[in-house]
Amino acid sequence: MDSHVLTIAMNGVTGRMGYRQHLLRSILAIREEGGVQLSDGTRVLPEPVLVGRNERKLRELADRHSLNRWTTDLDEVLADESVSIYFDSQVTSARESAVLRAVKAGKHIYAEKPTATSLEGAVELARVARDAGVKTGVVQDKLFLPGLLKLKRLIDGGFFGRILSVRGEFGYWVYEGDWQPAQRPSWNYRAEDGGGIIVDMFPHWHYVLEALFGSVEAVTAKAVTHVDRRWDEQGKAYEATADDAAYGIFELAGGVIAQINSSWCVRVNRDELVEFQVDGTEGSAVAGLRECRVQHRAITPKPVWNPDIAVPEPFREQWQTVPDNAELDNGFKVQWEQFIRHVVEDAPFPHDFLSGARGVQLAEAGLLSSAEGRRVPITEIRI
Incomplete structure (x- = not known):
């Protein structure tokens, strides 16, 4: 050939x-x-x-x-x-x-x-x-993750009916670097060197939301530096000046509301390092890096609030796994x-690059929202 x-x-x-x-x-x-x-x-x-x-x-x-x-x-x-x-x-x-x-x-x-x-x-x-x-x-890259490809298949097939909301959880505990080496480079935690989780992750969330659910029309965010002292690659202590956690609400075209928490100061109690739960009128799904689980309207159980008795069946066991149906590459x-x-x-x-610029725009809007404590509209970029 x-x-x-x-x-x-x-x-x-x-x-x-x-x-x-x-x-x-x-x-x-x-x-x-x-x-x-x-x-x-x-x-x-x-x-x-x-x-x-x-x-x-x-x-x-x-x-x-x-x-x-x-x-x-x-x-x-x-x-x-x-x-x-x-x-x-x-x-x-x-x-x-x-x-x-x-x-x-x-x-x-x-x-x-x-x-x-x-x-x-x-x-x-x-x-x-x-x-x-x-x-x-x-x-x-996250658009090509097996979990999100399965989620896209569900969206294209009309599984959700009208999509109402998206809830995302991302993050893990990044060691401070004193007695265990940090898993991320020290510049990530210095704003003067371009660090910060909003700058790093909001461009990701932008293209995921835009490609799957609709363009972002406004953002309300809170950026926080939870751990303000870390140690660099040479074992030297430094002041962490960049945000290491961000809590965002994103208003999407068509009325979908997305909430995404991003943190390098959280210990993982999920099946995967990132998970998105999508709820719609006809069904819900939880998608991670590789897996995707669903619960359709017709088989949704009837939870009853009763703090006096144990839950008879773990809620996660009430969901079905979406099959791969294809060989999914890196x-x-x-x-x-x-x-x-x-x-x-x-x-x-x-x-x-225009798509990339929209991601940077969302990161800047998130930082502005946090600094001024307000909702920030997202305007169309023209070149």
């Missing part, structure tokens, strides 16, 4: 997410499978060029996976005409300037979110990329395949 090479500059792959999800489980996995198959039957084989600031880490990654190309010089790789796509998974504060340089070099762009540290910057990236005629994509990998098809054969790809 005919195939050709598509060279991708991957900046930030020495980080946890950039390495595990994007390089290892996406690009290298696609290569092992023989590339991305196009509509005409030919295949595209992605060829990564590793980019970063740490020469030792880049060399180790390249040697580990038998890769020939890596560099600490971003301008050099952007000037290389063989490079078609620039991917960015750096810290957020470094992303905007690097992406602008890549756009000016005529590269198609695929980036982690948020695309910029401000709405103004995110809109400018979308505008500059549009004017340059390059294709853009933003990682929106969500990051699936979206990479879609973006590559978008670049090579102009296949549809809705997750562009």
